[in-house]
Amino acid sequence: MVRHTTCIMSIPSTASIESQLPTTWSSYPCPDISTVMPGYTSRLWSQDYKPQYWSKYLVWQWLQQMVDMHQIDAASIHFQNFDVDGHQLCSMTYQDFTRAAGTVGPILYQSLNELKWRGQYPGVEFNPLDIIKSEADDFPCPFPEPSIYPADSRPHQMKKHNPRGTHLWEFIRDILLNPERNSGLLKWEDRTDGVFRFLKSEAVAQLWGKKKNNSSMTYEKLSRAMRYYYKREILEHVDGRRLVYKFGKNAQGWRESEK
DNA sequence: TACCTGTTTCCTGTTT
DNA sequence: AAAACAGGAAACAGGT
Incomplete structure (x- = not known):
């Protein structure tokens, strides 16, 4: 821990981009994520509460959270079918979800509908503001380690061993x-x-x-x-x-x- | 609590 | 000369 703090300013090649840091990152020698990842911004979007207004990025986030939350076998999802923004996502039918995610499709469909019609986010559900709070921690990881469970087995399983999330x-x-x-x-x-x-x-x-x-x-x-x-x-x-x-x-x- | 895994930190020496 | 590579050693952190 002592070592940890002593080398914070020892990254010469990044000094030039430190000046671009948003204020919330002022204590980190990190680049503004929006400069290296155009899909990412740290502004607040009031519209993003509604799935209809999600960006592709937030769609990925939601999908990832669904995978994590329900311990879904990521291999059963055709992620390319979810390379869409919120508007397109919301216009997907039940059949579309089944096609894109097999037996997991109905779970995703139902979850999305709850978000669509509830108009607000319960604590345990996907909340775009959490993304903003955790900043770059949320780079999308669409292909988590495949679950040891088959795609059609119980989605509500105990956590698999992946202690710190993505490796x-x-x-x-x-x-x-x-x-x-x-x-x-x-x-x-x-x-x-x-x-x-x-x-x-x-x-x-x-x-x-x-x-x-x-x-x-x-x-x-x-x-x-x-x-x-x-x-x-x-x-x-x-x-x-x-x-x-x-x-x-x-x-x-x-x-x-x-x- | 001990132990395990997956890093993180530091270091010395080598290669490009 | 600087940056990257190699890999040993030990510390660390979260999970079992």
């Missing part, structure tokens, strides 16, 4: 899978083989740090965690190419066919 490699993967919000942070070098490259290494590190509530995260430290993935075969070593990594056999959800 680093999943966080990286989900940025890559969301080009709309990626904005040049990471880039596929070989989409089929799972080879990718960091374009803004320090910005990614800060985003990761933000997610972990760690304002002193750097690419140097993040990359150490990445290197531990080689042994677990979550990543495969790519030699000679700086900032380039490759997903290994134990990384899931990055292939286009898995979407």
Whole structure:
């Protein structure tokens, strides 16, 4: 903890973007997320209380929260069918939801309808303001670790073992899978083989740090965690190419066919 | 409470 | 020379 506070200002490559920080981030050496993720803004939207007015980003958030809350097997959802804004989401029929999410569809459909017609958010339901409060912590993670339960089994299960939510490699993967919000942070070098490259290494590190509530995260430290993935075969070593990594056999959800 | 996992932090040395 | 890579060692934090 002592170490934690002593290195806060030791990120030279990010000094230039610190001046762009919104006031709520003034104590962090982090970039304004809206500069690296155009889909993200930290303003308050009164309209966003209503699903009809959600952005694509909020739709993703809602979907993720539904997956987490109901312990839904993410593999059963065709996420590309939910690449829509709130207006489009609300015009989806019951059949659309079933097509897009199988047996989970009715759960999503019902949940959305409750939000649509209730006009307010009970504490346990999805609340866009929570996104704003937790800032970058909410980068969408549309492909959580697949549940050990089959898609059609009880959705209201106990929490699976994933103590701190998304792992680093999943966080990286989900940025890559969301080009709309990626904005040049990471880039596929070989989409089929799972080879990718960091374009803004320090910005990614800060985003990761933000997610972990760690304002002193750097690419140097993040990359150490990445290197531990080689042994677990979550990543495969790519030699000679700086900032380039490759997903290994134990990384899931990055292939286009898995979407 | 002890233990485990997944990092986080720090460090020294090497490579690009 | 600077940035990135390698990987050991230890600390840390949340979960079981």
